[in-house]
Amino acid sequence: MGRNRGGFKEFGLKENILKAVDDLYFETPTPIQQETIPLALEGKDVIGQAQTGTGKTAAFVLPMLQKINTDLKDVQGLILTPTRELAIQITSDIEELAKYMDIHAVCLHGGRDIQAQMNKLAGKVHIVVGTPGRVLDHLHRETIHFGRTRVLVLDEADKMLEMGFQEDVETIIATTPRKKQTLLFSATMPDRVKQLAHRFMHQPPHIRIGLKQLTSEKIKQVYYVVNQSDKTEELVKLVQNLSPYLCIIFVNTQKKVDFITDQLLQEGLDAKALHGGLSQNKRERLMNEFRQIKFQYLVCTDIAARGLDVEGVTHVINYDLPSDAESYVHRVGRTGRAGEEGLAISFVSPRQKPMMRKIESVIKQSIEEGILSQSTKSGTKPITNVTQNRKPSVKTIAKSTEKGAQSSASSSSTKERKESSGVSNKKVKPGYKKKLAAAKQREEQKEKRKKIQKKINQQLKNNRRKG
């Protein structure tokens, strides 16, 4: 019998789903799950809007799993996402939640061999998670059919439209049956998306949770006015004083991402660059390494802004201000997830102050202006507080290790899951080697965390001495 899964049990979810929920230590449904899961289980179309990091993924994955008939080999669930990284992560979440079911999920995105994807599609596939371009490509090749699709999810729909995927999304929707369920989820829901939603959905209730302000109360937000020419120097000083556990630094162009990463490396900081100019293999490897805390600073473009859920991100820094308020919401939402605390810092040039005001009006919250010279000299209180409070628990670290280890897998059949973990089960008790590998990985992570923490403690001591 599970621990305390009262709320999830009340949804009437199948026992093998509840068991997986239990394994993830989800004790009670989050408010968005509480509100949307019953409606989705009833078969209603739903628009779900809730702050970042509040469990929207499980809110659409759980009802979808409940509805899949594993005896059939048709694609019954389709999830479209704006970025490859997010498609991979959702596939990994499905693998976790469907681990006691014979459900086959395939992740389809660009940058991966199309023939290999076609081979997978020739077999049993219940759920497709993908980016619109590659999904459409398979439709054109007739290697995929959505004639029996019962549930369609548009995750981060506003980003898909912003990226110019509207036509692709509409073409894909046109190949799905009229009679199906459509679920649309995001933390931000501009009017354009609502209009699209109303064209494709049947009187969907719009469930909004905690939207007095768009960003989580758990994320402390601050901005500093910095001249363009001083930004890199100030960034280095700032992160040296912040001592984050894991930190994501958002920059607007690929070239600048590389430049800033180099600067951080030259200062002895453990940084890596992530952007769309890298090969798909490298992108996936980097994300896995970051999840496994193999480096501390992820410098990236907006490809990491949407939906990515990495345990232990204590700080987000907008080295460049994003071009719109929605992107700001999603970027800062990479920290302060699942009830944890986080600190989001933005560099704003004097000319960009009106943009900051606009962001404040959209997120319905005022953002504190910090004084950089003070914070870089002595380390500000909120920053060190966040770092100290924010070590991920053993439970959640174990969870994120598993997520990371699986996230490069593109298919979730049991057999392929074993292959993707690099563990052969021949001649040993089933699951034994896998458990051993996971334990080893956890041990390595613990060591890495210890090292980072030692560095942080040392820096904090130095700051105190200086202060």
Ligand SMILES: Nc1ncnc2c1ncn2[C@@H]1O[C@H](COP(=O)(O)OP(=O)(O)OP(=O)(O)O)[C@@H](O)[C@H]1O
């Ligand atoms: N009921 C629950 N109890 C505890 N943790 C949960 C629960 N539901 C989800 N989580 C965890 O909360 C974290 C955030 O969830 P998720 O990634 O689904 O957020 P999200 O709302 O989709 O965020 P974003 O808007 O950034 O995409 C994940 O690590 C997830 O495993």
